[in-house]
Amino acid sequence: MSALPRDSLVAVIGAGTMGAGIAQVAALAGHPVRLYDVAPQAAERAVGALRQALAVLVDKGRLGAAEADAAAARLHAAASLTELAPAGLLIEAIVERLEVKQALFRDLEAIVADSAILASNTSSISLTAIGAALARPQRLLGMHFFNPAPQMRLVEVISGLATEADCVTCIVDTCRAWGKTPVRARSTPGFIVNRVARPYYAEALRLLGEGAADAATLDALYREAGGFRMGPFELMDLIGHDVNYAVTCSVFSAYYNDPRFLPSLLQKELVDAGRLGRKSGIGFYDYRAGATRPQPQTLAAAPAPAALRVEGDLGPAEPLLARLAAAGISLTRDAGPGRLVCGELTLALSDGRTATARAAAEQRPDYVLFDLAGDYASTPRLALAAAAQAAPTALADAAGLFAAAGIQCSALADVPGLAVARSVAMLANEAADAVNQGVCSAADADTAMCLGTNYPRGPLAWADALGLPWVVALLDHLAAGYGEDRYRVSPLLRRLCLAGRPCHD
Known part of the structure; x- marks a missing residue:
């Protein structure tokens, strides 16, 4: 099955920021789009805002006037679910609650053609669990866009246990036709990005909790030495600690309390205090008026040796x-x-x-x-x-x-693995474990982390560049130093290391 035909109607359910962004992407790609929301007038307001946003893009020279007018003409609000019946693809971007998503898809199944593809934008809920309530779970998959959907290129295309292969192929091809970069993932907790990214936050939080350094110094090291666009603490402040902590707890619980995903008490304390980051005005940093941004600590230097x-x-x-x-x-x-x-x-x-x-x-x-x-x-x-x-x-x-x-x-205090080294090794280890468990390919793991989180390199490509023996030895030393299963080496990573093979052949 090839990409969804351009004249095929795309329905988007949920007119919030993500739903509206997906609707804009589909309309610009040439599809007629109907946007629905259960809240009265929400869809109409979102369509109006999208048309204004398209006009702004024209004013900034980022979009041609004819293209914007055509996309605006393809955007329509739907007053009821029945107006979505002709859609060939229906994408929900509603509240992250399993029972609500199941109820919506049951209602959609009753009105759409058997050939229609149902897609969830969920970032954390099992597609298999959603599909369990449906008569045609083989027509359900995940299309996990990243915010803001019009700008972010990555889409995780997620298969549930019953998802048909031709549905996945169609949506992968459709994403490419929409100018997106799709990666395939099996429906497991966190999919690719939200799973593999956990060590970036977890190791930094552990370093802070052990008094290795302050947040500003650690952030500077991740940015300036590691090449990451944002340090972990400023990134958590941007995401919101309520959201970031909830994702970590969800993945931790879904993996039956695997210590690799152990939530941080430091972050829980921020959430309990309402210090959620930028959205509340204070998190690890103070964003309120008049606050001074702390600077990283820098050592005084003695004369250099000859x-x-x-x-x-x-x-x-x-x-x-x-x-x-x-x-x-x-x-x-x-x-x-x-x-x-x-x-x-x-x-x-x-x-x-x-x-x-x-x-x-x-x-x-x-x-x-x-x-x-x-x-x-x-x-x-x-x-x-x-x-x-x-x-x-x-x-x-x-x-x-x-x-x-x-x-x-x-x-830094004399902590095992310092900061960047241990974090990169743990990111590579988690990506390797995702590949080992059949969640995704090595290429898709790296693509997802580069595009979904703006990492400077894919974790597995980074491990190849460093040399797998060095990565495995560092993880083994961390495991011995802490005496914890958290740092166990992925079986795939160790196997490749022993065979003298890279992650990417």
Whole structure:
């Protein structure tokens, strides 16, 4: 089955922000659209607002006047569900309650053709569960758009247990015809994006809870070193803690309290206090009038050393050496476990152990670990952590080395895996587990995370670039350090590592 014909009516049920956005997408793609909402006049108001929005796009030069006029003419409000009967595709974007969605689709089944495709925009409810109440569950699937629907390219196309393959193919092709990028997912808790993204929030919240650093410093590290568009705390403030916490609780419960999805007591406290982020004026940050945004903590730097000994391969941090050499630091190479040595000072990329543990294992007390960077050639900031045995000057000495190469440093407490490294490893691990469980392909996992969350790289492509042995070793060290199943390595990731194969063949 190919894409839905352009003359096929698309019905959208729910005239809120998401429903209206989907209606705009379908109308601009050339379909006649009928928008329905149970609230009186809501659909009419939404259609009027959409026509105004199209006019604004014309004024800004983003849309041609003829194209906007044609799309506006295709948009109509429906006064009752019966007016949706001719639709070939019906998409609901209503309240996230299973029984309400089931009742709606039962009503729609009674009036539409047997060939019509029913789609839910749910972000968390099982498509199999919705379909269980229907006479034709094979015609039901998920079309999970991301907000704002007209701008966000990603659509998760989700199959329930009974969904027919030709329905999925039709909707995948339809999404492409609408200018969207579809990814296929099986109906499991969180689908792709809401599942795989959990570690980005969870690891940051854990670091904050362990006193590794303040939110502003951690956010700066994720942005500047990790290359993420927003740090986890500012992103949670933007999403709203009520929403973000609810999704985490939902996924945690749906996976029978798997510790990988454990909700944070810190976030619960914010929700209980009504500190929901931007929407309430305060969350991790204060958005009220007159509030001052806190700045990341930056270490004072000692003078840079003139020379440095490189002992062994630094793994993912090898590109850092060229930057240090360009800064005028003389480098000599020798065999070793993968570390930098300058007098009594030893530096190494985090491998999931603490600096204290590595100092004890290697019998070098002045041990400082540095964090992963998305691009060592350009990163403006790195996290550092010193061993408990280290001299008081160790962090400043390490900061001086990096400062010579134009890198500011922020100190973290000596936590396992620092910040960016452990988060990237956990994102890759969760994506690998989704692939291992047949939720999605490796390519779709990476596409979903890049387009749905604006990550700088797909987690599995990132793991391939870092090297699976490094990722697996870091996770194993985290699991040993914390003694928790939370950091267990995905069977797929370990299998690929042992076979010497990447996530993407």
